[in-house]
Amino acid sequence: xxxxxxxxxxxxxxxxxxxxxxxxxxxxxxxxxxxxxxxxxxxxxxxxxxxxxxxxxxxxxxxxxxxxxxxxxxxxxxxxxxxxxxxxxxxxxxxxxxxxxxxxxxxxxxxxxxxxxxxxxxxxxxxxxxxxxxxxxxxxxxxxxxxxxxxxxxxxxxxxxxxxxxxxxxxxxxxxxxxxxxxxxxxxxxxxxxxxxxxxxxxxxxxxxxxxxxxxxxxxxxxxxxxxxxxxxxxxxxxxxxxxxxxxxxxxxxxxxxxxxxxxxxxxxxxxxxxxxxxxxxxxxxxxxxxxxxxxxxxxxxxxxxxxxxxxxxxxxxxxxxxxxxxxxxxxxxxxxxxxxxxxxxxxxxxxxxxxxxxxxxxxxxxxxxxxxxxxxxxxxxxxxxxxxxxxxxxxxxxxxxxxxxxxxxxxxxxxxxxxxxxxxxxxxxxxxxxxxxxxxx
Numbered sequence: 131x132x133x134x135x136x137x138x139x140x141x142x143x144x145x146x147x148x149x150x151x152x153x154x155x156x157x158x159x160x161x162x163x164x165x166x167x168x169x170x171x172x173x174x175x176x177x178x179x180x181x182x183x184x185x186x187x188x189x190x191x192x193x194x195x196x197x198x199x200x201x202x203x204x205x206x207x208x209x210x211x212x213x214x215x216x217x218x219x220x221x222x223x224x225x226x227x228x229x230x231x232x233x234x235x236x237x238x239x240x241x242x243x244x245x246x247x248x249x250x251x252x253x254x255x256x257x258x259x260x261x262x263x264x265x266x267x268x269x270x271x272x273x274x275x276x277x278x279x280x281x282x283x284x285x286x287x288x289x290x291x292x293x294x295x296x297x298x299x300x301x302x303x304x305x306x307x308x309x310x311x312x313x314x315x316x317x318x319x320x321x322x323x324x325x326x327x328x329x330x331x332x333x334x335x336x337x338x339x340x341x342x343x344x345x346x347x348x349x350x351x352x353x354x355x356x357x358x359x360x361x362x363x364x365x366x367x368x369x370x371x372x373x374x375x376x377x378x379x380x381x382x383x384x385x386x387x388x389x390x391x392x393x394x395x396x397x398x399x400x401x402x403x404x405x406x407x408x409x410x411x412x413x414x415x416x417x418x419x420x421x422x423x424x425x426x427x428x429x430x431x432x433x434x435x436x437x438x439x440x441x442x443x444x445x446x447x448x449x450x451x452x453x454x455x456x457x458x459x460x461x462x463x464x465x466x467x468x469x470x471x472x473x474x475x476x477x478x479x480x481x482x483x484x485x486x487x488x489x490x491x492x493x494x495x496x497x498x499x500x501x502x503x504x505x506x507x508x509x510x511x512x513x514x515x516x517x518x519x520x521x522x523x524x525x526x527x528x529x530x531x532x533x534x535x536x537x538x539x540x541x542x543x544x545x546x547x548x549x550x551x552x553x554x555x556x557x558x559x560x561x562x563x564x565x566x567x568x569x570x571x572x
Contacts, residue, residue, distance in 0.1 A: 139168065140169075140170050140172050141171050141172065141205060141207040142172065142173045142174070142175060142196065142208050142209070143160060143173070143175070144176075144196065144208060144209065144210045145160065146176065146178065146188060146212065150178060155419075156211070159386075161174075162337075163233075163236055164236065167240045168243070169207060172203035172204070173199045173202070173203045179192075182212075184218075185217070185221050187212065187218045193225060193226075196208065196226065200226060206228050206229065207228060208228060208230045209231050209236055210230065210231070210232045211233050213233060213234055214232040216264055216265040219231075219232060219265065233388060234261060237386070238254070238258050242254050242258065248311075249308070252304055252308050253308065256301065256308065259297055259301050259304070262297065263301070327368070327377065327378055328377045328490050329377065330377050330379050330408060330409055330411060331380045331407035331409075331410050331440075332344055332380065332413055333404055333411070333432065334384060334412055334424075334445075335428055336384030338447060339413055339474070340381055340382075340384060340413045342473040342474060343445065343471070344379060346473045347479065347482075348369055348379055366378055366381075377490060380407065382404055385431045386427075404440070405435055405437040407437075407440055408490060409440070409442070409443060409490065410437070410441065411443055411445050411486070412425070413445045414444060414445065415447060416451075416454060416470065417448050417451045417452045425444075441465075441489070443469060443486065443489065445468070445469050446468060446471070448472060448474070449470050449471060449472045449477060449478065450477065455470070456469075456471060456478030457481075465492075466488070469481055469485050491534070491536075493536060493537050493538075494534055494537065495533065495537055495554055495556065497533055497556035497557050498531065498554070498557055499555065500529070500530055500553075501529045501531060502526065508543070508549055511543050511546070511547060512535075515535060516535075517539065518531050518532065519534045533554060540554070
């Protein structure tokens with residue numbers, strides 16, 4: 131038994147393929163993850179093994195190679211691009227005399243560094259404790275046995291049992307706090323639904339440019355950087371367009387290959403914004419040669435959280451680097467399938483907003499109605515609902531109103547005032563203005 135090291139910055143990466151050597155893009159991504167966590171990568175050990183070794187994950191020969199790489203690079207940390215069992219992690223640390231972290235532990239560490247909001251910190255701590263609860267297996271010397279000697283004998287509970295009990299209590303407290311946060315989010319979501327305010331959620335692989343696109347669409351200042359998991363905490367902004375129309379835009383955490391189940395479970399309350407969204411903007415890095423694979427991995431996570439059936443608009447970002455031109459690719463039933471934009475330069479953003487506006491207003495009634503001066507009550511109700519986009523005085527002293535309103539609200543207004551819904555003459559009216567204001571929402 132040994133004391134587990136409490137530090138480690140110089141790292142050796144380990145990845146083993148099952149039938150062939152791991153592809154370079156997976157190694158590059160894992161190296162980026164290690165760098166995002168603050169590690170200094172000084173070496174990489176790869177290999178091929180049909181079945182992982184039950185004790186050390188790697189074979190004896192690869193274990194010796196790994197020990198030699200640690201000495202040569204003066205490294206004090208081993209990062210394994212796989213999920214290790216608690217016993218494999220413990221046995222590797224015992225053999226190598228250094229800290230060993232698997233892929234799940236590394237991502238959890240990155241999330242712990244990036245969490246800023248109260249909810250984000252609670253979610254990360256819950257995920258860490260769930261992960262740690264499976265690893266309280268003789269990992270530290272103080273868990274070996276009960277204390278002995280006169281005056282040192284405890285109540286009969288081992289340190290391991292004490293730690294497990296304390297972990298269980300803390301996990302229970304965190305779940306209760308997150309349940310409270312989830313209820314608050316649900317209340318805000320119901321308020322937006324009652325006000326007919328649609329929600330648009332940005333999803334995509336990490337570092338695809340979601341936060342930059344969010345800032346471009348809302349004039350916000352959310353943190354954005356060229357690194358994995360630059361943004362962790364969810365951010366929501368209300369985007370107001372002309373005529374009283376608008377939507378709530380939500381920036382969520384980026385996905386990654388083999389996203390730890392602990393994180394998916396812990397962030398389920400936050401990801402509710404994705405599941406309950408009116409439409410998802412699936413942001414894809416247009417310069418990524420593996421973008422089709424990235425799309426499949428994001429869709430797999432969306433299916434896991436119950437958001438597979440939410441409509442999507444693919445947004446191929448970074449066309450300023452790929453050399454593509456802004457364009458729209460139509461889909462079935464008159465819908466937009468994909469839009470090509472640059473969040474960095476702003477190219478194609480107007481096209482994206484137009485496409486999004488058409489989607490969100492696909493069930494709207496757009497047309498003109500003539501009201502007599504005795505129908506001022508109906509005119510006031512239309513303005514109150516934000517349904518009037520333009521108005522002109524009629525020759526008889528009444529009004530000609532350009533209307534843009536959802537079918538549901540239009541029928542409710544007509545029923546309440548006693549107006550025939552067929553009086554609205556459908557036509558193509560002047561489009562609304564774009565992006566007048568953005569502000570925070572709960």
